[in-house]
Amino acid sequence: MIETDEHQLFRKTLRDLFAREIEPHVDEWEAARTFPAHDLFPKLAAVGLLGLEYDEAYGGMGADHSYTLIAGEEMGRISCGGVPMAMAVQMSMATPALARYGSEELKEQYLAPAIRGEVVTSIAVTEPDAGSDVAGIRTRAVRDGDEWVINGAKLYITNGTQADWLCLLARTSDDPGYHGMSLIVVPTAVPGVVVSRKLEKLGMWSSDTAELSFTDVRVPVSNTIGEVGRGFQQQMAQFQAERLITFYKQVGSIELALERTTAYLRERKAFGAPLLANQHLQFVLAELSARHDVLKHYARTTADAVLRGEDATRYATIGKLLGSRLQREVADCAVQFHGGMGYMDENWTSRYFRDTRLDSIGAGADEVMLRILARMDGYSVE
Ligand SMILES: Cc1cc2nc3c(=O)[nH]c(=O)nc-3n(C[C@H](O)[C@H](O)[C@H](O)COP(=O)(O)OP(=O)(O)OC[C@H]3O[C@@H](n4cnc5c(N)ncnc54)[C@H](O)[C@@H]3O)c2cc1C
Structure with a gap:
């Protein structure tokens, strides 16, 4: 990879943006154990950061992967780990599957506002009894007509207290192990989604981390990302x-x-x-x-x-x-x-x-x- 003038300009744009919009607030956000993602994300979106490699049809930049490398390096220079981790969730953890496998409607409804920084997202995989061993998750989505009914819990969810939607991994069949899981977009405003606990941590203080519970949460089956059963x-x-x-x-x-x-x-x-x-x-x-x-x-x-x-x-x-x-x-x-x-x-x-x-x-x-x-x-x- 050769770093061109365009890459360097992008690097400078990000460094200036972070110096202006993040650095002056880091101490305050660390002390608050959270940061105002809904205020910050639109500012990041204005330079295309939240949709670097995503399709322009949904507001993405349509840039190639070399820009993600530059973005990552600059994010690593921010003087705390929490805010860049939260940004990375929105850019590279909660949205890639939706961008790659999601239906047009789902991308229009959920990916485009995430790229614009209008909504905050989380990736919800880890559970109290399953972290490294993802195949052990128990959160279950059972089909009832055109809806999933979701019950379970997710732990250590970054952005979890402020997320507008979650990319949730759930069991959608009785097939054991790696089989029978699906990724589902779950809006947090839906009844039954509860922030059970905001978690205190060793570090990453400016990033909020939550335990979430799901009780009879109903979302349309059309919120499934890609094929049912291919979530893992x-x-x-x-x-x-x-x-x-x-x-x-x-x-x-x-x-x-x-x-x-x-x-x-x-x-x-x-x-x-x-x-x-x-x-x-x-x-x-x-x-x-x-x-x-x-x-x-x-x-x-x-x-x-x-x-x-x-x-x-x-x-x-x-x-x-x-x-x-x-x-x-x-x-x-x-x-x-x-x-x-x-x-x-x-x-x-x-x-x-x-x-x-x-x-x-x-x-x-x-x-x-x-x-x-x-x-x-x-x-x-x-
Ligand atoms: C601050 C923070 C933010 C997080 N954000 C998110 C998030 O946004 N969304 C989300 O879904 N999850 C999130 N996580 C969860 C994170 O991905 C898990 O903590 C991680 O995957 C490890 O899972 P675990 O904690 O269950 O550890 P366990 O799976 O219980 O493992 C414990 C330890 O055992 C060892 N170990 C595990 N497997 C093996 C093996 N096969 N061989 C040898 N040793 C092994 C490792 O040392 C590991 O650290 C977050 C965690 C933290 C702490």
């Missing part, structure tokens, strides 16, 4: 978009953390010289930077594979796994090299340390990435 397979494809944007954000976030840590060590004096004069610190930074460089190039190789229309599962899996791990190491070093200041809430490092911990758990834990790789690469007996 569609969600696996949707996870891929989630892992790609997570990986691209990591590339941006690590770059910024290394820049900031280096700048601090250059200024901070100890033992009669800047801390950066210590060869140990130089070598640790040089090594982290080298590993970041490899990751950044791998992100471009990954984007190229997507641009060529290849199956990018292996790229997305490796990128997300190694990005999550390097980000955690960089966050740990950032805290360590800032000393006491690194541990203070007033400094960026403590938030970065808290927020980055999530990536090795969410969007498929590190072990789930390894499970996929072991199977793909033949290190498995299944």
